Amino acid sequence: MTTITQDPNWWKTASIYQIYPKSFCDSGDKGTGDIQGIISKLDYLQRLGIDAIWLTPVYQSPMIDNGYDISDYYAINPDFGTMADFDQLLEEAHQRGIRLIMDIVVNHTSTEHQWFQSALGDKNSPYRDYYIWRDPVEGEAPNNWLSKFGGSAWALDDATGQYYLHLFAKEQADLNWENPQVREEVKQVIRFWAEKGVDGFRLDVINLISKAQDFSDDHQGDGRRFYTDGPRVHEFLQEISQAVFQQYDSVTVGEMSSTTLEHCQQYSSLDGKELSMVFNFHHLKVDYPNGEKWTKAPFDFLQLKQIFNHWQTGLNGKGWGALFWCNHDQPRIVSRLGNDKQYRVESAKMLAASIHMMQGTPYIYQGEEFAMTNPGYTSIEQYRDVESTNMYDIMVHQQGVKHDEMMAILAQKSRDNSRTPMQWNRERYAGFSKAQPWLDIADNYQEINAEQAEQNYDSVFYFYQQLIQLRKQIEVITTGDYLDLYPDHDAVFGYQRRSQQQTLICLNNYYAQETECVLPSDFEASQASYVLGNYQDLPQQVSRHQVLRPYETRIIVLQN
Template sequence: MDNGYDVANYTAIDPSYGTMADFDALVTEAKARGIRIVLDMVLNHTSTEHEWFRQSLNKESPYRQFYIWRDGEPDALPNNWRSKFGGNAWQWHADSGQYYLHLFAIEQADLNWENPAVRAELKKVCEFWADRGVDGLRLDVVNLISKDQTFPCDLDGDGRRFYTDGPRVHEFLQEMSRDVFTPRNLMTVGEMSSTSLEHCQQYAALDGRELSMTFNFHHLKVDYPGGEKWTLARPDYVALKALFRHWQQGMHNRAWNALFWCNHDQPRIVSRFGDEGEYRVTAAKMLAMVLHGMQGTPYIYQGEEIGMTNPHFSSISDYRDVESHNMFIERAAQGQSPDELLAILASKSRDNSRTPMPWHAGENGGFSDGEPWIGLGDNYQEINVEAALADPDSVFIPISS
């Protein structure tokens, strides 16, 4: 539903991607080449298809306390918090007679980290993958795991101030670090949604009591006018420079930064902050130089090393991302035109970075003999790995040096 972020089983491989034997072979072959595997770990929520959630539908089950259930009526929500994917953050379950919290999609029920049994099970999950040779974990939206237990209405916003960097989040992460991350020598990087410098100074403190490093996204909101993602706007480069200065100085000698421009949730940085035309290669090199010139651990997302651009999709049917489809439906119902919404998605959708890696100019860019799950960009015949390796002035050469 959300490309794997709705976890139905923490200790199995989705058959769409292969088998556990395939995973073990990947780890073995990677280690033989001096490569370590970092696994994306979603600990804030599970799929509603997870056995824990299915068991939680029974009010008498101990798994009821694995999730956040609250009283209400079908037309009276527990509070006014909003989901990050649109709509309210509560879903009524008629058979249970209560609402459950989902900060993301309806199919992604938030776990109740206040319950020690939940934390114990999640530690076992991390141990399981460490035993299989994983050397690091990327912890998805991990600063959202602690909620204000009074669950107040937010009269001034969407509710995020009551669960972002929540009241017990540092306590929970110190416990995970003490019991699992440190003993198993796991590198941990936390994805921090709407966080602050002050909290990241604690999350990624050099004493290692919580995490190894953190991702923050403030620098990728300089083209969000008024904090609004789904509005077209030019980046504020003055604000970008000020944010980098603020975080570099604030983390220096105190905590560790994870540096990045791109990931699977962000548009291609060349399209966003650079140029897709004559100066694409120059812009990509410049952006790489900025990233690698700062203090922290740089992350390069697939395709960034060859200067990939947004794919320029022209129809809503080209998109697979649940957030993008939800936005299109919601805004269309409010009266925005399809053409306007498609222009916004072409610039802002998460699917801009989720297209297949183009290895050459042939069919499907050499990514697959079958039909890819999402289309390639319209310029993959010009921008691909084979072309980059053959061009001594390509983006790849300085990045790989």
């Protein structure tokens, strides 16, 4: 039996695995994943070597937004199982030395939550002030803010004639954090799960909880500047952290929407007053030309390097970041920035190395460890994601975008690209379920699956296993500073990490053509050695002049 260590800073050398339960593993024939399915794969995750699981929401929910619309914070969604199943998962994970991080959504609740149901149609309800209500302005919505899922951010309650705020779907009503009672409810919820032994929390869009209270029109944008990193957000987080997170030594990761480095330095400050670490998404907008997500576009390679440099140097010694390419809201990285056909394995390994050697805590999204790809859906009926279907309706039926063009955009940008069921083996439905899955499986599952990856020692799976181990063995990955070696190189992303004891250089060719670079003049190449690469025939000696093959990565370490 493996036990959980008591080190409060365990997360600084850890690698965390994200599970999207609906698509991970179905223990029966429902066509949707469940908690018992996760339990059945814990040995697989232990072999991979991860330290913790981040579990996306399994609470009671009508599933308008795949569980991010919680209707009861204290109950498990029957689609996923029972509270007894959850307790078993927690115990069995801990027995294998795997911690559990729960996803918690406290910017908003489902409109089916009993608080909102009580508030609806009754201005005198004690729960009315749990949400954000405003009178109409000249018969219209209170302001011009837009929902992140399209359309107005306000919905009308016919019975009272007032509007409530929803920054996401209309079924996701924003909580009023100005109300101290709401903050007490949030503390109670977190305490409940911490008392069970949950090791930490991932806080969904947590930097949106504080809104500017004048709710004025935004004449420059969609309203986000009035609620992103809002006026009281740090005060609110410090209150929750002191009352709950610090009492239970909970590791916390905040999902930060459209945030800034300066705010994230404070959110993840090393004094631990707010959160352990932060997710930011700026590096995943390099294929959004002029900030526009819903267009098919190549990625801006130089911008990608600039963003990594900005965040790595900016957080070093001040805060802590989460490192990731994929999650349940992002397309598969090997399809997005790699080459998911001819160089799928090479580019998947390169992309993994280029992010795992940075400072921060890496997150691996289910299937990323054997390079699952976008599914390449050909019919709009195959999509289930509310954001994707909404945008299809808006762009095709209102804006006149051609169907084929929109299908190409969805094939690149839809959140469903990452939500296709986990490809476990070559059996029917990829071993995910005994029944037709809720979302179509990618056609390539017979060649790309976990079983095949574990049988091949040159697979992406074992490369991830090595990256996870290196983080524990090479201290400079955790402690070193960061220097972008080739900011203007049009093909190589190469950076240096340096501490008092060690220097590490990670070289990555992001393209299918061979390219060259030269190591820094002060780097003692003769004293250095290769510790990992994605081609088997690495040179015996490290030379300053490096020739990198298509999508090649090389990790070089020198003892100072």
